[in-house]
Amino acid sequence: MFRYLIDENFIADLTEQALDSSKMGTLFNNLSDAPILPLKNNFIFPNTTIPMQISHPKSVVLLRNLKPKTPILFALLKDENDDSEGFYEVGTLGTVLRSTEGPYGNFNLIAQGKQRAKILSITQTDPFFKAKISVLETISASEEDVQGYLHAIKDLSKQIIELSPSIPNDIIGIVQDIDSLPFLIHLNALNLNISEQEKFEILKEDYLKKRAEIILGYMNKELATLKLSTQIQSRVRSDLDKTQRDYFLRQQMKVIQEELGENESANDDIRQLQERLKNLTISDEQRTHFSKEIDRLSRSSTFSPDYAVLYNYLDFAVSLPWNVQSHDKSDIHLAKKILDRDHEGLHKIKDRILEFIAVLKLRTELKGPILCFCGPPGVGKTSLGQSIAAALGRKYARIALGGVTDEAELRGHRRTYIGAMPGRILQGIKRAGTMNPVFILDEIDKMGQGFRGDPTSALLEILDPAQNNTFSDHYLDISFDLSKVLFIATANYPDHIPTPLLDRMEIITINGYTAAEKITISQKHLIPRQITENGLKKTQISISSTSILKMIENYTRESGVRNLEREFGKLCRTVAREIVSHTDTPLPIEITPNKLTKFIGREKFHSEEYHKIPKPGVAIGLAWTPVGGDVLYVEAILTKGNGKLISTGQLGDVMKESATAALSYLKSLGHELNIPEQAFKEWDIHLHVPKGAIPKDGPSAGITILTALASAYTRRPLKSRLAMTGEITLRGELLPIGGIKEKLLAAKRFGISTIVLCEENRSDVEEILDTSPKAFAKLNIHYFSEMLPVLNFVLKPLSKKEIPLEKHYPKEEKQSV
Numbered sequence: 179m180f181r182y183l184i185d186e187n188f189i190a191d192l193t194e195q196a197l198d199s200s201k202m203g204t205l206f207n208n209l210s211d212a213p214i215l216p217l218k219n220n221f222i223f224p225n226t227t228i229p230m231q232i233s234h235p236k237s238v239v240l241l242r243n244l245k246p247k248t249p250i251l252f253a254l255l256k257d258e259n260d261d262s263e264g265f266y267e268v269g270t271l272g273t274v275l276r277s278t279e280g281p282y283g284n285f286n287l288i289a290q291g292k293q294r295a296k297i298l299s300i301t302q303t304d305p306f307f308k309a310k311i312s313v314l315e316t317i318s319a320s321e322e323d324v325q326g327y328l329h330a331i332k333d334l335s336k337q338i339i340e341l342s343p344s345i346p347n348d349i350i351g352i353v354q355d356i357d358s359l360p361f362l363i364h365l366n367a368l369n370l371n372i373s374e375q376e377k378f379e380i381l382k383e384d385y386l387k388k389r390a391e392i393i394l395g396y397m398n399k400e401l402a403t404l405k406l407s408t409q410i411q412s413r414v415r416s417d418l419d420k421t422q423r424d425y426f427l428r429q430q431m432k433v434i435q436e437e438l439g440e441n442e443s444a445n446d447d448i449r450q451l452q453e454r455l456k457n458l459t460i461s462d463e464q465r466t467h468f469s470k471e472i473d474r475l476s477r478s479s480t481f482s483p484d485y486a487v488l489y490n491y492l493d494f495a496v497s498l499p500w501n502v503q504s505h506d507k508s509d510i511h512l513a514k515k516i517l518d519r520d521h522e523g524l525h526k527i528k529d530r531i532l533e534f535i536a537v538l539k540l541r542t543e544l545k546g547p548i549l550c551f552c553g554p555p556g557v558g559k560t561s562l563g564q565s566i567a568a569a570l571g572r573k574y575a576r577i578a579l580g581g582v583t584d585e586a587e588l589r590g591h592r593r594t595y596i597g598a599m600p601g602r603i604l605q606g607i608k609r610a611g612t613m614n615p616v617f618i619l620d621e622i623d624k625m626g627q628g629f630r631g632d633p634t635s636a637l638l639e640i641l642d643p644a645q646n647n648t649f650s651d652h653y654l655d656i657s658f659d660l661s662k663v664l665f666i667a668t669a670n671y672p673d674h675i676p677t678p679l680l681d682r683m684e685i686i687t688i689n690g691y692t693a694a695e696k697i698t699i700s701q702k703h704l705i706p707r708q709i710t711e712n713g714l715k716k717t718q719i720s721i722s723s724t725s726i727l728k729m730i731e732n733y734t735r736e737s738g739v740r741n742l743e744r745e746f747g748k749l750c751r752t753v754a755r756e757i758v759s760h761t762d763t764p765l766p767i768e769i770t771p772n773k774l775t776k777f778i779g780r781e782k783f784h785s786e787e788y789h790k791i792p793k794p795g796v797a798i799g800l801a802w803t804p805v806g807g808d809v810l811y812v813e814a815i816l817t818k819g820n821g822k823l824i825s826t827g828q829l830g831d832v833m834k835e836s837a838t839a840a841l842s843y844l845k846s847l848g849h850e851l852n853i854p855e856q857a858f859k860e861w862d863i864h865l866h867v868p869k870g871a872i873p874k875d876g877p878s879a880g881i882t883i884l885t886a887l888a889s890a891y892t893r894r895p896l897k898s899r900l901a902m903t904g905e906i907t908l909r910g911e912l913l914p915i916g917g918i919k920e921k922l923l924a925a926k927r928f929g930i931s932t933i934v935l936c937e938e939n940r941s942d943v944e945e946i947l948d949t950s951p952k953a954f955a956k957l958n959i960h961y962f963s964e965m966l967p968v969l970n971f972v973l974k975p976l977s978k979k980e981i982p983l984e985k986h987y988p989k990e991e992k993q994s995v
């Protein structure tokens with residue numbers, strides 16, 4: 179566009195012509211014939227001056243013989259290669275302003291167009307063309323139209339020039355100054371990217387208005403093309419810019435990484451991972467999976483967050499003990515020795531463990547039940563697991579399940595989550611370093627159920643020998659074989675273990691220890707261990723068994739020995755300080771009961787003493803708590819009312835229901851126990867269990883509640899030093915309960931001499947008496963299946979001092995209620 183305009187030689191001329199176009203006006207109006215200069219690849223309009231190169235032989239002859247200022251007709255050949263085809267019928271009459279002949283017989287000339295003329299007939303073809311012509315008039319438009327078209331064409335020209343990078347913006351000013359519409363049209367036609375035929379179409383048009391419309395059409399097309407090409411260019415440029423920018427940044431990063439030595443360390447990481455992967459014994463599928471991930475790692479930048487995530491994943495995956503197994507020790511005697519070395523007593527449990535180990539040896543693979551050690555805290559459940567690992571020569575792993583409510587804690591999070599981690603099971607296996615460790619699932623009963631899935635279902639898969647050889651951890655994303663792992667669970671309350679899990683496990687109950695057992699455990703295990711742990715020698719300290727007993731009774735209150743061991747630790751530390759600060763202290767330092775306060779502080783618990791129960795309505799029950807057995811008083815008192823049962827002392831639902839059942843049963847027994855009917859109607863009974871701050875629940879207090887109620891209604895007190903435990907039914911049957919050993923120990927500690935139990939608990943008691951006969955030597959245990967005989971046994975006859983029942987519930991008081 180505007181290729182002619184930008185030639186400076188013409189700008190001046192053009193401007194002059196444009197400003198005074200009338201000068202060029204009617205020069206050849208009367209002309210009737212003219213020589214023809216055939217045009218091939220160029221075109222000339224009236225009012226325009228353009229350079230041309232001419233090489234057509236006939237034109238050359240014409241130009242050689244041409245006198246200056248002779249009018250000639252510039253006419254477009256119909257076929258540029260064959261002049262015999264003739265010319266388009268309208269051409270431009272004009273003159274040659276200047277011409278120079280070139281070295282090869284061609285001419286460079288400057289031609290000036292003046293008027294349009296029509297070829298009427300060709301009158302000569304040699305040595306050059308001549309024709310009969312008639313000059314054409316242009317039919318002008320109204321002034322309004324002219325101004326409108328001028329404005330429209332100038333506006334489009336401006337836009338086109340602005341979008342054309344090769345045209346200087348100065349041209350806009352020149353174009354804006356043109357006020358001749360034909361000149362503006364011709365100028366644009368010459369400079370637009372249109373064919374010579376299209377230019378001819380403009381030239382031949384007599385109506386100026388039509389010519390303006392044709393040129394506007396071409397200009398709009400040109401503008402649209404320019405806009406599109408600008409868009410494409412800018413898009414291409416921005417794509418290119420981005421690629422260049424990325425490349426540039428990457429290069430910079432590379433240099434920085436090299437400076438920091440990070441590239442090297444990344445390469446090192448990948449080399450090490452590849453090396454570690456090579457040393458793993460895994461299936462081809464697993465190897466391909468990890469190789470692909472290492473490949474991905476090598477392609478990502480150390481700066482990207484993905485790098486760390488992927489590296490951690492691979493580091494974890496190749497650290498897992500794929501197919502690494504320890505060899506089981508096959509000596510069952512050695513296994514027994516190790517179990518005996520680590521734990522005192524627990525004979526039955528050790529026997530069961532040895533049976534388990536023996537079966538394991540014979541079957542080599544483990545499809546049997548999962549062992550679950552149940553019992554109060556500190557009785558050695560977890561440490562037994564450790565001993566089993568040592569006895570088998572296996573590695574040991576442990577995870578605490580207390581408070582686990584999310585399945586992902588066991589199975590891991592998918593790697594797509596931020597901060598994703600493998601599950602605890604695989605973490606444990608990684609720590610153990612073999613795929614067949616003894617794996618303790620501690621506190622399986624304390625596992626919860628959250629909104630993110632139930633961990634029980636994950637545990638079911640983990641513990642199922644049929645499924646756990648393809649255990650899938652979400653993080654690892656590839657199955658891992660857990661079938662060789664020896665899982666052992668521990669729990670405090672077997673009742674709290676979800677039933678499907680309980681079905682897969684063999685419960686082995688570990689009871690609390692008697693004081694005598696604790697003394698032996700202390701002497702053989704706890705004290706020697708604390709002596710070594712605190713840097714002492716056996717010759718430096720001696721603890722008498724009376725001191726140990728005092729520590730058991732007055733410094734701890736527990737079924738196990740954990741706190742007791744802590745107290746020994748404290749004792750050893752004070753002794754160590756004494757030895758270091760007073761080097762002249764005579765050794766060994768003897769710890770007698772009197773010195774305990776000096777070494778480990780004041781007593782924490784005072785021996786509970788049986789208090790004589792002076793009044794009817796009070797019964798003593800035995801309870802089980804996680805820290806051992808306990809003794810609880812149940813009190814009942816009658817107040818005037820209308821037969822309501824009031825219960826206080828933070829009783830749980832089960833206990834409240836026991837109380838209601840007990841009262842109903844008692845009502846049915848009224849005549850047998852000599853309780854007048856109005857007693858139940860006209861008196862309220864208030865049931866209270868002291869130590870109100872401690873919540874109490876469970877069915878085993880049923881017998882005690884009934885007895886207390888019966889005692890209150892009958893006014894018959896209970897035999898002294900008597901305690902009881904057992905569940906009752908509405909028909910007055912007595913049912914067995916658990917935690918017998920802890921309860922018997924509590925009774926013993928409390929000074930109870932007679933105990934009432936359910937007949938079905940007899941075997942439990944016999945088993946306990948077998949293992950520790952001395953501990954319970956002075957206990958009289960009575961067994962019953964029904965409540966009526968129990969009441970007849972425990973309630974003393976009505977004393978003479980006691981007001982007779984009939985008087986206690988006088989008939990006349992009925993009205994006052």
Ligand SMILES: Nc1ncnc2c1ncn2[C@@H]1O[C@H](COP(=O)(O)OP(=O)(O)OP(=O)(O)O)[C@@H](O)[C@H]1O
Pocket residue numbers: 520521522523524553554555556557558559560561562620668669670699703704738739740743
């Ligand atoms: N019979 C025993 N002989 C020797 N040491 C024992 C015995 N019973 C328990 N211990 C010791 O008591 C400490 C506590 O035991 P452990 O941690 O195994 O208790 P736990 O029953 O697992 O308790 P928790 O239910 O709180 O997990 C250990 O140091 C253990 O060695």
